[in-house]
Amino acid sequence: MGDLVNRGPQSLATLRFVRELGERAVVVLGNHDLHLLALAEGRVAARKDDTLDEVIAAPDRRVLLDWLRQRPMIHLEGSHVLVHAGLLPQWDVAQAGALAREVEGALRGPRHEAFLAELYGSRPDRWRDDLGGSDRLRVIVNAMTRLRFCTPEGVMEFETKGETTRAPEGYLPWFDVPGRKSAGSTIVCGHWSALGLRVTPDLLALDSGCVWGGRLSAIRLEDRRLVQVPCAEAGAARGRSAQPR
Numbered sequence: 001m002g003d004l005v006n007r008g009p010q011s012l013a014t015l016r017f018v019r020e021l022g023e024r025a026v027v028v029l030g031n032h033d034l035h036l037l038a039l040a041e042g043r044v045a046a047r048k049d050d051t052l053d054e055v056i057a058a059p060d061r062r063v064l065l066d067w068l069r070q071r072p073m074i075h076l077e078g079s080h081v082l083v084h085a086g087l088l089p090q091w092d093v094a095q096a097g098a099l100a101r102e103v104e105g106a107l108r109g110p111r112h113e114a115f116l117a118e119l120y121g122s123r124p125d126r127w128r129d130d131l132g133g134s135d136r137l138r139v140i141v142n143a144m145t146r147l148r149f150c151t152p153e154g155v156m157e158f159e160t161k162g163e164t165t166r167a168p169e170g171y172l173p174w175f176d177v178p179g180r181k182s183a184g185s186t187i188v189c190g191h192w193s194a195l196g197l198r199v200t201p202d203l204l205a206l207d208s209g210c211v212w213g214g215r216l217s218a219i220r221l222e223d224r225r226l227v228q229v230p231c232a233e234a235g236a237a238r239g240r241s242a243q244p245r
Helices: 011-020 031-040 061-069 093-108 112-117 133-146 232-238
Strands: 074-077 080-083 186-189 198-200 203-205 215-220 225-230
Touching: 011 061, 031 061, 031 112, 031 133, 074 093, 080 093, 093 112, 093 133
Parallel strands: 080 186, 186 203
Antiparallel strands: 074 080, 198 203, 215 225
């Protein structure tokens, strides 16, 4: 579900391991993966809590980064949709897939450095069909890799990162918006560690806060068998006082 890197002390080992799995692993891009790509191209400054120096300095850095750059934004399989953060309420699954391909084309193309340079920012904060250029791609990326709360009209809010009870006035968790067009599919996502594990008929939210000392969660889609691994050591290493972005 994305964020292979920057969520613990072994980003390089994780990238190598998952890449070596080949077609046995399907990976979608998260905001931290995109941050690594932008950082490696010199398009953004490092953050104080980044854990990416080892990747940047690795002798196989180019192979790993090129592999990461080829990962999809979302993966559709049967009735399941794999995405890092979420989907805007006015997007059905078919439209979301088409929009994801627009971003993937820019990220994989010869001008991917320019795309990464224009990636950051929270505006526009809503989707319009007539958006174009970097604004259009930024909204798609922000929805699929950063979304937590939005209005019923799809206006996104990125400052609030806590539990659903902390939603700003007029905003809802994206998956609770009445009538969202993707509700007929089961969304499998991560990103929202403060939300914790949430399993409903149409939502499998699996980020259970391993990086903050919680658990690493996996679920078998066929029968929804849940497997969890405690991550107390990871939480201690990063500091319990830290807050997720």
